[in-house]
Amino acid sequence: MPETKPMEGNHAVAEAMRQINPDVMAAYPITPSTEIVQTFSSFVANGLVDTNFVVVESEHSAMSACTAAAVAGGRVMNATSSQGLALMWEILYITASLRAPVILTVVNRALSGNINIHCDHSDSYGARDTGWLQIFGENVQEGYDNLIQAVRIGEALDVRLPVMNCLDGFLVSHSYELLQVEDDQAVKDFVGPYQAVNPLLDLSNPISVGPLDLWDYYFEHKRSQLDAYGPAKEAIIEVGKEFGKTFGREYGLFEEFMLEDAEYAVIALGSAAGTAKDAVEALRADGMKAGLLKLRAYRPFPAVEIAAALKGKKAVAIFDRAASYGADSFPLFSEVTSGLYTAGQLIPAVNILYGLGGREIIPDQIISVFRTLPSVAATGQPVDPVQYVGVRE
Amino acid sequence: MSHYAPDAKYQEMAPGGIIPQAGNAVEYNTGTWRLQKPYRRDEDCIDCLFCWVYCPDVACWTNGDPEKPSVKGMQFDMEHCKGCGICAQVCPKKCIDMLPEGAE
Ligand code: SF4
Ligand code: SF4
Numbered sequence: 070m071p072e073t074k075p076m077e078g079n080h081a082v083a084e085a086m087r088q089i090n091p092d093v094m095a096a097y098p099i100t101p102s103t104e105i106v107q108t109f110s111s112f113v114a115n116g117l118v119d120t121n122f123v124v125v126e127s128e129h130s131a132m133s134a135c136t137a138a139a140v141a142g143g144r145v146m147n148a149t150s151s152q153g154l155a156l157m158w159e160i161l162y163i164t165a166s167l168r169a170p171v172i173l174t175v176v177n178r179a180l181s182g183n184i185n186i187h188c189d190h191s192d193s194y195g196a197r198d199t200g201w202l203q204i205f206g207e208n209v210q211e212g213y214d215n216l217i218q219a220v221r222i223g224e225a226l227d228v229r230l231p232v233m234n235c236l237d238g239f240l241v242s243h244s245y246e247l248l249q250v251e252d253d254q255a256v257k258d259f260v261g262p263y264q265a266v267n268p269l270l271d272l273s274n275p276i277s278v279g280p281l282d283l284w285d286y287y288f289e290h291k292r293s294q295l296d297a298y299g300p301a302k303e304a305i306i307e308v309g310k311e312f313g314k315t316f317g318r319e320y321g322l323f324e325e326f327m328l329e330d331a332e333y334a335v336i337a338l339g340s341a342a343g344t345a346k347d348a349v350e351a352l353r354a355d356g357m358k359a360g361l362l363k364l365r366a367y368r369p370f371p372a373v374e375i376a377a378a379l380k381g382k383k384a385v386a387i388f389d390r391a392a393s394y395g396a397d398s399f400p401l402f403s404e405v406t407s408g409l410y411t412a413g414q415l416i417p418a419v420n421i422l423y424g425l426g427g428r429e430i431i432p433d434q435i436i437s438v439f440r441t442l443p444s445v446a447a448t449g450q451p452v453d454p455v456q457y458v459g460v461r462e
Numbered sequence: 463m464s465h466y467a468p469d470a471k472y473q474e475m476a477p478g479g480i481i482p483q484a485g486n487a488v489e490y491n492t493g494t495w496r497l498q499k500p501y502r503r504d505e506d507c508i509d510c511l512f513c514w515v516y517c518p519d520v521a522c523w524t525n526g527d528p529e530k531p532s533v534k535g536m537q538f539d540m541e542h543c544k545g546c547g548i549c550a551q552v553c554p555k556k557c558i559d560m561l562p563e564g565a566e
Contacts, residue, residue, distance in 0.1 A: 168478035229477060267480055275484035282479055289472035290479040296472075 071255070071316075076248040078241040079104035081213040082148065082174050082234070084248075087112045088256040089220060091172075092143030092263065095123035095134035099153035100186045101238040102176035106148055132157035132164065132171075139169035139231075140278050142268025144220070147171065150238060151178035154192045158199075164231045165200025166294060167278060168266075170223035171231040173201070174216060177339065177390075178238040179426040187427020188238040190339065191391040193367070194400050200294065202232040202301055203368040205338040209246040212236040214318055215365075217251075220260045221308045227300040229266060235367075237340040239427065251316055259315055298369040305366050322371040324363040325378055327353060331360025333442040334379060336405060337388040338364040341423070341430050345388075348435035359439050364401070372408030379409065383446035384417045386438045390424045398455055417450045423458040434458050488542075492519060496545035498560040504534045506557035513549035513558060522549050 076084065082105050086094070094113075096106040113122040123138075125131045128149055139145045149157065154175055164171050175193050179185040193203055204219060206212045212234065219232040236242060267276055282290060306321055313319025324342075327349050328334060335345050342363035352359035362378055364371075379385060387406075389399035396403065402420035409416055421438055424430050438458065445451065466474065476482045500522075502513075509532050513522045521543035524531045550558040 166479060267476075267478070267482065274482075277481035277484070278478070280479070280481055285468065286466060286470075286475070286479075289470065289475050292472040293475045293477065 071249060071251045073247055073249050075245045076209060076250070077104070077243055077245050078209045078212045078236055079176070079243065080108055081209045081248050081250075082216055082236075083108035083112070084250060085213045085216040085256070086146055087118055088251075088253050089144075089146070089217065089260050090118045090257070091120050091146040093121045093123065093135065093138035093145045094147060095125050095131045095138065095145075096147050096149070097125055097128050097131045097153065099128070099150050101178055101242045102148045102150040102153070102174065104242070105174060105176070128153040128156040129160065132160035132173075135171045135173075136160055136164040136167065136169050139164070139171045140167055140268070141270045142265035144224075144263040145169075145171045146173070148174040148176065150176045151180055151186075151192045154196060155180060158196070161196055161199040161201060161231075163279070166290070168229040168294070168297070169231060170229055172216065172219050172223060172234065173231065174212070174234045174236070176238045176242045177235055185426040186238070188240050188340075189390045189425045189427070190235075191425075193233060193235045194391040194393075196233070197368055197400065200230065201368065202230050202305075202366070203235055204232065204305070204366055205235045205364065206241065207340055207342050207363060209241055209244065209248050210318070212241060213248060213250075214312065214316070214320065217256055217259060218305075218308045218312050218320065221311075222301065222304045224264065225300065225304040225308075226264070226266070228297055228304050230297055230301060235339070240340040249316075249318075255315065259312070302366070302369045302371060305369075320365060322364075322366045322374055323378070324361075324365065326361040326363060328360035328362055328378060330358060332358040332383045333439055333446070334360045334362055334382050334385045335388060335435060335439065336362045336364060336375070336385060336401065338367065338401070339390065341388060341390065341435075344430055344432055345435050347432040348439065351432060351436060352439055357439065367401075370404050370408075372404060373412065375405055376408045376412035376414055379405075379416060380412075380414060382416055384419075384442040386419050386421050386442060388421045388423055390422075392422060392425070402454065415450070417445045417448075418454060419445055419451060419456055420454045421456050421458050425460075428459045430459060491541050492544045493541045496540075496543060496563050498545040498547060499540070499563050499565075500538050500543065500545075500547070500549050501559045501561050502533065502538075503557045503559070506555045507534055508555055509534060510554060512552045512554065516548050516552045517543075518546065518548065519544060
């Protein structure tokens with residue numbers, strides 16, 4: 070039976086993993102995702118799952134083992150954060166290129182240096198070009214729901230790509246919220262049995278994996294990989310709808326919060342989107358037509374869909390929780406505005422850098438940003454759109 | 463077809479860049495890489511088979527006789543010999559010469 074109980078983000082992810090019962094988990098613990106690995110390893114030790122838990126000596130080995138296990142023909146999961154994800158770098162590209170649908174929960178934490186254990190999105194953003202799908206959750210429930218959906222999305226036969234289930238370190242991973250835990254069997258039925266494609270352990274159909282691929286075929290292989298991201302978008306929408314039908318919580322590429330009739334909009338992802346909802350509600354009560362676009366799928370990036378949802382807005386503020394050093398503006402801003410340009414919508418936009426290394430963001434700060442948007446709309450696109458919120462200056 | 467045609471389009475690639483058929487390396491011509499080719503002087507050869515063992519491309523053939531294996535009089539596989547010279551290097555009798563590609 071489904072039940073509602075208080076649970077932290079990390080425990081919720083481990084709980085979803087218990088229900089999914091993957092074939093292999095190869096993990097190396099790192100703050101703030103340690104509890105996922107720790108909790109799940111106790112499930113393994115207590116016989117609650119059949120998972121083969123592989124103890125490794127680093128994240129590089131963890132992702133190597135996960136990729137190999139997925140190529141061999143198993144359903145594979147893992148969890149990490151920050152430096153752990155950075156150490157997986159070399160293998161992340163390989164996992165995606167091999168079309169191995171590994172599921173990795175990334176509990177977002179700032180990258181060193183200086184060393185920091187708190188939330189920002191530099192780790193996931195840094196891996197945005199690796200070929201992994203990236204789905205961001207706002208709260209504990211979404212961390213749980215997104216993991217269950219990630220299995221279906223990554224394993225869809227026209228997708229076959231690894232998925233990162235991203236949630237904010239400490240803000241979500243260590244926060245207790247009321248979680249709707251679905252029935253074990255209902256979750257198992259939703260994800261279904263694993264369907265291996267060209268598994269290496271199918272000895273009657275031997276294949277070679279990862280051969281040398283030079284100027285004569287590499288480009289064709291990469292071009293064929295690029296074709297998987299359109300179907301991935303469709304899979305996110307379809308699986309989100311089916312999840313809604315089954316469990317009552319529907320998901321899409323992004324969530325529109327009071328966006329339709331809004332004149333001014335904020336775009337954000339992760340837990341700050343929850344904070345932005347409070348800001349939007351306060352401003353609506355005050356007479357401003359404010360709205361929020363909470364991005365869920367960062368990869369594949371729904372540029373066309375975002376542009377359509379922003380059509381007619383007078384000005385937008387795009388919130389980034391990671392810098393791109395040496396760039397003119399930061400990742401989410403660059404991608405949203407590029408999509409707007411391509412759609413022929415030159416909406417004045419500002420880029421807010423906030424929350425690095427776990428710096429708090431509160432509704433009042435987002436309200437202040439909204440309050441600047443009418444003058445942005447009146448004067449047009451600022452020469453330097455980048456603004457900082459929450460840094461002492 | 464057990465390998466991709468040289469002009470195969472991206473739509474024809476197997477997902478993940480795998481090679482879906484086993485044992486087709488034989489169809490990949492590495493002989494075009496060669497700058498030098500091995501030439502064995504059979505009169506000095508003692509059939510120790512070092513050249514056969516060490517050739518990384520299985521391009522140094524024997525007569526295939528399990529009782530009396532011999533390289534004498536055998537060709538090198540010029541579709542796959544890439545001219546690395548390892549056979550000449552390991553030959554204890556120094557009876558394999560590396561000749562410039564194109565020499566008679
Ligand atoms: S030159 Fe190299 S590839 Fe050619 S037969 Fe000798 S060892 Fe083999
Ligand atoms: S290594 Fe030299 S001596 Fe030995 S079999 Fe080959 S050619 Fe003959």
